[in-house]
Amino acid sequence: MSAWFSPDSIDDALALIERHPDARLIAGGTDLLVRRRSEMSDIPLISLERVAALQGIEEVREDGMLAIGAATRIAELAVSPLLAANAPLLQRAALSFGAPAIRNMASVGGNLCTASPAGDCLPPLHALGAQVELIARAGRRRLPISDFIVGPGRTSLAPGEIVTRVLLPSRDRFAWQAYEKIGRRQSLAISVVSFAALLRLDDEQRIAEAHLAWGSVGPTVVTAPELANWLLGKPLDQSLIDVAAERARAAVCPIDDLRAGADYRRALAGNLLRRFLRRVQHG
C-alpha cells in the first residue's frame, strides 16, 4: 500500500510535494480512488483535508469577493448562508451532486481539477465568473476558471501547484439564477446536460445582463458569450425565446456517448434555456 501524508498547513503540503515529486494530492478521493481502483498504484498520497486554509467559505473584505476553500466539501456548499445570498445556483448544483455520502466527501477543488465536462460545479462557476487561486513554492497566481480548465480532464495546474481557493465576484444583483442538471436518474447520475444561468432584467423588462453556461455538451463548459451578448437590451418575448433556444442548439458541440446521443443533448441545451427564459418571462 502507498504512503499517506496529512499536512496541516499549505507550507507543509508544498514541502511534501517537493520531497515526493511523484505524489498525488487527494481531497475527498471520490475521483482519485475510483481511478486507483483499476490502477492500484503505489503512488504516495498527500491529503488536503487537514489544511485549515483550504476549508470553508468566507467573504474577502478587500475586493468583496466570496472565497471558497478548495477542500470545502460539496455538502458545505449546499448549506452555506453566504452562497444562499450570493450564488444560489451553485447551491442548487451542490444539491444535485451525487448523493449525500458523495457530497460529504467530494470537494469543490477536486471537481475543478478533475475537469470533467460533466462536473456539476463547473457551469455555475463559469456563469459566476469565478477565479481560481493557485499556490506553488514560486508563489501565488489567480486565473479565470475558463483559463484554468483547458480541456476534458485537462487544467493549467502546473506540477507542484495546489488549488487554494475559488473566488466569486459579487453576483447578488442577479434576481434570476438557475441550475438544472439532467441525468439518467435522480441521484448518483452524471449529467447528460447541465445548464447554469444568471440573468437580470432592467426596469422595462429587457435583458440587462446574462451569463449562461452548459455542461456535458462540449469538451469544456460552453458559455456562448455571443448569445448572452445578443440577448442584451432585448425584450423577453416568445420570439426572442425561440430564437435564443435555436441559437443555444447551434452553440453547443456535444458528442454521442453511452448516456445520450448528440442530437438529444443539443435539443436539451435549447430546451433548458427556453424553460429558464420562460420562467423569467412569467416572473
Added chain:
Amino acid sequence: MTKTTNDVNALAVGANETRADAKAKAQGREPYAADYYPDGVLWAGAVRPGARQGVAHARLLAIDTAAAAALPGVVKILTAADVPGTNRQGIVHKDMPVLVGDKLRYAGDPVALVIAESREALRQAIGLVVVSLEPLPAVCDPVAAMAEGAVRVHDERADNLLAAAEIRLGEGAQGLDHCDVVVAGSFSTPVQAHGFIETENGVACCAPDGSLTMTISTQAPFRDRMEIAHALGLSFDQIRIVAPCLGGGFGGKDGATVQCLLALAALHSDGRPVKMVWGREENLLAGYRRHSCRVDYRLGANRDGTLEAVHCRLVYDTGAYAHLGGEVMALGMEHAGGPYRIPHVLIEGQCVYTNNPVAGAMRAFGVCQVTFAFEAMIAELARELGIDPLALRRQNALLPGDTNCAGVVVGESTGIADCLDLIAGHPLWLERAAWKDAAPPGTQRGVGLAAVFNAAGYGAKVRDSAIAKVELTGDGQFVVHNAVSDMGQGNAAAFVQIAGHVLQQDAARVSVRQPDTATAYPSGSSSAGRTTFTFGNALIVACEQLKARLINRAGLLLFVDDDSTLTLVPGKIVHQASAREVSLARLAGFLRDEERSCLGEYVAPLCPDPGTGKGFFIGFPHVVFAYGAHLARIEVDLSTGQIRVVDYLAVTDGGQVINPAMYDQQVHGGVAQGLGYALMEDLATRDGQVLAGDFSRYLIPGALDLPEITSVACPGEESRGPFGMKGIGEVAMNGPLPAVANALADGCAIHLRDAPLTPERVLLALESLAEESSQ
C-alpha cells in the same frame, strides 16, 4: 410436571409476523458467502482475455503463463489441460467450458485460472498472463445469426439455433383473417442485469480424502453438486455445498457461476481453502443476464372487443451458451397471449446463439419481454376500437375453466378479472381524468395499465419436488432445515412462520438452518415462484408428522389415550382437562436422535399435455399462475423527455397470503426492478463487448426514481398451495414496462416500441410527433 403460564403467542400464517431474518440483516450480522475468510485462504480468479483484447470470438492460440507464474505469491495457474472430466457446465445443455481450450465464444470466456496468496497478487498475475488469440468474425445480432452462412458460435450448430418451437390453437394465424380489427407492432427489449449487491462468490476446500466443501452464493446447492461433478469428473457425493443467505439472486445465481472454477482451484490448493469473488465489472461481463428479445405481433379482435386471434414471433438472444435459454423462450411463449381468452393462436419462438455475453435466468424470465409487446397491443386495440382499455381487458380476461393461450385449461385460482376489478374501483383509476388535467406547465400526464401473469413451478417434464426436514432439538427448540436458498425473498422466514403455525410455536422457539447438502435434502432451486409453494408443502407434511409424534409421546408420558385432548402450545404439550403438561425440552429427552426429526415430501402438480406445442424440450406448459393488474400514473417533462412515475398500483393474485408485509415487499421489489427495466436499465454491447461495464454506467433506479408503490392483495386461494398461497416473486416484474409505456401513449400519444423508455427516446418521439402535426 409443573404448570407454567403460557404467555407467548404462536406464529400464525396470515399474520404480519416479523421476518425471522429482519434483525440480523438490519444489523448487518447475517453472514453471506462473501463474508467467509477461513484462515490461510488462497484467492482464485479467471483470466478473460476477450474483454481485454476487444474480441468476442477468437481461436485460442497460446497461453504464456511464465511472467505471471514468476510473480511472488502466485501458487498455480491452470488451463483447460488441467480440467479433469468433461470440462462442460450447464443446467440442461452442457455447452459451456469451465476453461476454454479451443475458442472463445464471447468476451468473458475464461482461458486460465490463477491461484494466489493474496488478492493483490491475484490481480497482478491475471494481468500478466499473455494470451494469443486469432480473432474470428463475430456474430452479435440474433437475426443475422440465423441467416444462411452465418458464422457459427458452436461448430455443430449451423443455424445457431439453440431452440425453436411453436404453440398453435384453433386456426392459428389464419384466425386473423376474419377479425374486424387487426393491430400490429414490432418491439425490442434490452438486456437487464440482476444487479444483486453480493456478486458471485464462494469459498472451497478440498480435504485429504478428496471431498470438497464449498460455501457458495447459490440458488441451487443440490444441483451445483451435479454440475461440478459432471464438469470435473468427480462424484457428486464427494461435494458438499453450504448456501448461506444470498445478497440477492434474481435468477443470476441459478446455475454455475464460480462453482466449477472454484472447485477446480480447490483441487489444486493442497488442502488450503480458496476463495473466489467476482468484482462488479466481472459480474457484468461474465455473469448471466436477462435475454434481449425482438418481438413481432399481430392481434385481432371483433368490433365488440372480443379477442379472436394472435400471431407473434419471438427471437431471444441467448448469447454464447445455452444456460436456460430454451426454457426462457418456452416460458415467454407460454405467456405471449397475455392472461386472456384467445381462440386462435400462433406463437413462434426462436432462441439463438450469438457471440454476446451469456443470458440466463432472471426474475420473470422470458415473460417480461412479451408482456411489454402484448400489453401495448391491447392498449392499441382499445384505442382502435374506441373501448376503454380496462373494460377491454376485463372483457377478455381469463376466468376459471377458460383455455389460455397455451391451450391449458386454467383452474379455480385465476384471479386476473378480480385484479382488474380492484383497479377499476381504485381512486388512482377513478380520479385519473382530474389528475391528468392538473398537469403542471411544461408537463403532460398519462395513466397506463398492464394485465400480467407468471407461471409458477418448473413446468412439464421436470420433476418439481421438495423434501423438508424439521427437527426438535435436545433442548426443545425447533429447527427447519431449509433446502432452497433464501436470496432475500424471505422464504426462510416464511418457513419459520409455517412451522410455527403448524407446531403452534412462537418465534423464539423456531429457527432455520440455511441449505447444506450434508444435512438437508434435494429440493430443487430457489426459483420459478416455486420456492415457498413446493418446499412449504413438504414442510407442512414434516411438521404435521412431528406434531403427531410429539402428541403421541406426550400421551404416553401423561397417561392420556385421546390425542384430541392434548394440545401443542409454545414450549410444551398440555392436557387441559387435568391441567397437566410436559415441556418440549423434557419430551425431547425421551426421544432418540432419529425420532426428533421428520421429513416431509411434496411433488408439485403436473400438467397434462394439451397437445398445442411443438418443439419444446422441457418446461412447457405450467398449471399454476400468479396474476396481476398494474396501473402507472406518469408525468412527462416535455422539455427533457424525462418520465416521472408518480403513482404505482399493483394488484396481485397470489392466492392466500402467508405474511402480508413480506408479500408487499415482493411486489415492491418486483415493481422497482420492473421500473428499472422500463426506464433505464440497458446492459448494451457493441460487437460483443459490454458498454456499461460498471455501476457508474449501468444504472438502476434509486429511491428518488421510485414512486410510492401501493400493493393490494387480491383475495383468492390456490387449493394446491401451502395454506392456499402461490408464488408471487416474479409476476410484479412484468407490469411496469407495459404500464409505463401505455401511460406514455395515453399522455403524449407516442408509442415507443423499444425499451427502455429513455428520456432521449421520449423527447425524439415528442419532436417527431410535433413535426407531423405541424405538417
